[in-house]
Amino acid sequence: MDATTTAYDTLLREARERFEQASDFTVAVEEEFALLDPETLDLVGRFEEVQAAAADTGLAPNLVGELIASEVEIKTGLLETVAGLPAAMQERRAELAALVEPLGIALAATGTHPWADWKAQRIIDTPHYRRNDELLRYVVWRNNTFGLHVHVAVRGADRAIAVCDGLRNVLPELLAVSASSPFVEAVDTGLHSARTQIFTRFFPRCGIPDAYGSWDAFERYVRLLYATGSIDEPTQLWWSVRPHLAFPTVEIRICDAQPSLADAQALAALAAALAARIARAHDEGEPVPLHPHRLLEENMWRAIRYGLSGELLDLDRGVAVPARARLEQLIAWVEPVAGEIGAAPLLALPERNAAERQIARYREGASIEDIYADLVVRPARVGEL
Structure with a gap:
């Protein structure tokens, strides 16, 4: 057995062991933010300065880079229940906003920057992202997008795969409610989530995964990828939901970044409740x-194009229904478990999601620049958007 085989044998064995020993439904959330010039709101490649400024603060363990130097990610860290999410997410946003303001940097969280030129962005200099650059080239250069990821711990390897398999069904619904990126390259794209069209249609091993049915079937696929040189690290599975091989979590990756803290909190709670309900x-x-x-891809396209304003297919009945009604149905379905994990008080749909709010203003005559300016996160208004 060569060294490479030994490495991925060990990776998969240890990942399975972690799932078998996991504590159910602990959670963590990751949010990605654009780093901006506060006057022009253009992207600025200053992540390394932000990281250095955080080095001696409590935020340091929960702040990381994410592909381009004009982006930063903050993490809540592990939380025992969903009930802890609202305070943790607000605290992280406040810490980040307070950190960057003295540096002359502003923040925003929408799935895409509305006008930035991807050719002007710089990939951060880490081994991980250098490797992605070598492997993906134009695909990774073009991916100037911002998301929100939810990790939910699931006990049992086969059970974690069952949760991933079940979450496939509701990825379009989560995208529909989270859509926040109608503008990119200084145009109204006609889409509600341009981010998803850019990311999931460009990257390999992305979007909706197959249903695997068992850990063994999933592991056989991952082994094939390693053995054939298709991947050399597990994060190269960029699916919209995946079992995370470093943590015993199911990671839900479909959602656009959220300008509104309240929307981000509700979205994270819904994702966690869906995972727990499927378990x-x-x-x-x-x-x-x-x-x-x-059929899931049909719903995914509907969510990309129309977000919460359109219709999704009720695949059990074979009919199209309003996306909002479908989300309300899911909230009712998860309610018994949501109460147990502390998610119930957070489960509410916004009157309009972030994409709808931006599109409405654009149709009223506001410029893309003015719309984006109103979404900038500043220390004094972390909870207002």
Whole structure:
């Protein structure tokens, strides 16, 4: 057995062991923010300065780079229940905003920057991102996007795969409510989530994964990728939901970044509640359909194009329904488990999501620049948007 095989054998064995020992439904959230010139609101490649400024603060363990130097990611850290998410997310946003303001940097969180030129951005100099640059070239250069990721711990390797399989069904719904990126390259794209079109349609091993049914089936696929040189680290599985091989979590990666703290909190709670509800269904033998990829992709396109304003297919009944009604149905479905994990008080749909609010202002005559300016996160208004 060569060294490479030994490395991924060890990776997969240890990942499985971590899942078998995990504590159910602990959570963590990651939010990605654009770093901006406060006057022009152009992207500025100053991540290294932000990282240096954070070095001696409590934010340091929860602040990381994310591909381009004009982007920063903050993490809540591990939380025992969803009930801890609102305070943790507000605290991290406030810490980040206070950190960058003296540096002359502003922040915003939408799925795309509305006018930045991807050719003007610089990839940060880390081994991980240098490797991605070598592998993906134009694909990674073009990916100037910003998301919100939710990690939910799931006990049991097969059970974690069952949760991933079930979450495939609701990725379009999560995208529909989270859509925040109608503008990119200084145009109204006609999409509600331009980020998703850019990211999931460009990257390999991205978007909606197959349903694997068991850890063994998932592991066989990952082994094939390693053995054939298709991947050399597990983060090169860029799916919109994935079992994380470094943590015993199911990671939900479909959502656009959220300008509004309240929307971000509600979205994270819904994602966590859906994961817990699917785990409960698995435990109790409640059937969770494994819908064909082609039908899920139809809903994904509808969510990209129309967000919360359009219709999604109810795949169990074979009919189109308003996206908002479909989200309300899901909230009702998760309510019993949501109460147990502390998510219930947060489960509310916004009157309009971030994309709808921006599109409405644009149709009223506001410029893209003015719309984006109103979404900038500043220390005094962290909780206002």
